[in-house]
Amino acid sequence: MRVFNLIWAGQGVSLIGSAMTTFGIGVWVFLDTGSPTYFATLILAASLPALLVLPVAGALVDRWDRRRVMLLSDTGAALAPAGVVLLHTTGTLQLWHIYVLVGLGAIFKAFQWPAFSALVPQLVAKDDLGKANGRVSLIEAAGQVFGALLGGGLYALVGLRGLLVIDLLTLAAALGTLLYSFRWLPTEPRHPSTDPTPVSHRDELLEGWRFIRRRPGLLGLLLFFAANNLVMEMAIVLVPPLVLSTHTPADLGIVNAIGWTGMTIVSLLISTTRGPQRLIRAILTVATCHAVLVLAMGLEQSVWMLAAGMFGILGGYAVTNAATSTLWQLKTPQDKQGRVFAIRRMVAWSAEPLAYGLAGPVAQLFGTPIAQNLGLGQGGGIAVVFLLAGPALLLVITATYLRPRVRHVERELPDAVALPVPQT
Template sequence: MRIFNLIWAGQAASLIGSAMTAFGVGIWVFQQTGSATAFATLILAASLPGLLTLPVAGALVDRWERRQVLILSDGGSVVVPVTIVVLHQVDALALWHVYVLAAVLSVFRAFQWPAFSALVAQIVPKEQLGQANGRLAVAEAAGQLLGALFGGMLYGLAGLTGLLTVDIVTFAVAVATVLISLRMLPAVSRQDGPAAAERGRLLRELPEGWRFIRQRPGLFGLLLFFAGNNLVMEMAIVLVSPLVLSIAGPAELGVVNAVGWTGMVLVGGLISLTREPRDRIRAITLVACVHAVLVLAMGMQHTVWTVGAAMAGILGGYAVTNAATATIWQLKTPSELQGRVFAVRRMMAWSAEPVAYGLAGPVVALVGAPLSAEGGALHGVTGGGAGADIAAVFLLLGPALLAVVAATLLRPSVRHLERVLPDAPSPVKVPAA
């Protein structure tokens, strides 16, 4: 685990720096324009190019040494804050620069997740995969929590340039840790073995991740479960901010976000120190049921403290789900296909967010508002008043998530996935350093 811990520390620092940059650049865009549309365009520019790049990124991850891909991702990403700092210092930074650079950053970051996820199975012993994936959850949550906290502090003290300078340093740390790991552990060639011998054109390799999943009913069913689960939960999470702002203010929203990400840090840390569940599918579906109950609780009692406690439970549950799911896919997917298969998984996860953003507003207006209005079917439960329309949508999303769980558990191929589908051959491990 020494190599993993070293690379993990560097990538965690990079995640914190990236979250700080996202926070600071978002503030700059809103201050310059005062436009919610400009801010939404920034989010689109920072997500859509990476989503479209994932199939190619996954195929290249399977061709190249995974740590070299991480160097490419971090080294390419650092160009963005450096460019913004230079343009900002000479007073030439324009909105279109930010959009283009956000798209460039999105493309380079698309390589990071499939590369690191595939690398974990290569450098971590099989029996410790759960703990390693728990630490990944800690890094993700800490990035969001500390990125917003430090970003807010530094933006006020040092402005956009000072904040981005810290991000540049975190990228340098990430690249340095990977370079040190290459000295401790020589690069593993991706050109050896039967899979490499059968390699053809890059375009021909792109659909192989999807084909691998589609030919295994258990993995395909698990992917469908997360498609439904992510859509429902992303819609609920998207609506948390307007719910809190409708009943309180920005300070309370900051507390809710901090409490939520703290829950994920604590649960992820616990997973990294203990044994993971033996029945991972049962753990995943149980967490989904708990999530449904917590979403219902936010709908029935939409106070700041209820929402904060629910978000701690929801994000803490994600730490369990992410660790268990990652371990399943790492165990069941051959090493030479992991980049492409993990890219498909990431596309499914990333796709849910823009769909949820698009559906949330119309669902609240067309469904939640009539149901929560006086005389509506849910008026007695939501109580009317501020946030009642969003609370009504939560009362629908909870049962919808339970329906997704029920539909999944009706598929024996998913229920018995870990027992029926054999583990893939273990990747070649490099001698311990």
């Protein structure tokens, strides 16, 4: 795993820099405008372009040299901080500049994830996939923890421009490790496609979805995550207002720090072992624990209960991320992984903006009247959403478990074997 570890370390450093930039730009936008709407628009600009371009990115990842795709992605990701530094230095930075540059950076990052995910099974042995994916979850969690801590501590000292310069240095470190490893990285999939039939660009874009649709077990798993993510994100996005409705901003910092620490610790444990071996069982068990924790957070809103809940939820995500990545890497042929992984990520990401849009209105228009009838105090409307989300998650888990194709997908679907394409 030497080559993987080298690239992994470079990407980890870059993730910390990116998290610092995300923190700094968010603070700058809110302090400059004082508007939550502008802040929410910034989040949308950082996510929607990537969501829309993912199918194209996946198809191109399978067609192009994945080493060069990662180089292109890391280089393009530097455009956003470099552009903001230039405009900020010249005193011409405006809000719309940030939206455009952040959206452009998100497009380049949409290429990075499927390319890196497809490279992992080419760099490590099958038995080490769980360990490798655990390390990927580790740098994602550590990036959030250290990015937020360093961003919050350094913003007052070096300002937005200083954070952006640090981000550019971390991107240079990621590019350096990638260039150093270039000669050891495979130029083509380990199992290239043997189908000589030419494929149109349109069919190539749709191939990821067709691959999943022809495998009921994987399709059922994808639908499970779509429903599970929708309900979970509706609850998680309301954690800050739930904390702030009865506690202080300092308490919110404690809840966030403990939550991301949970993900970091669990990811570290997985990264030093082979990870979960019964993948579907691990995924459904974690989802059940999430449902129980969401219910507990709705019943009891003390700081330590909320912190313990986020510790368990984010720690559980570390297990789910590692198990899910390993499963899809094992069941998807190398030459199709870019397209399939892009569709998988697009479905997962698509639940987030929908959940963000529904959570507030559901809490205010539906949860608040129920809370008033039950005599719940401040923040009761948000607590009702948590109390409804728990049973909803259990229903999703039960419906998934009752589908044998999903429950037995690990043994029923061969590892990395492409099924014949039906003739139409």
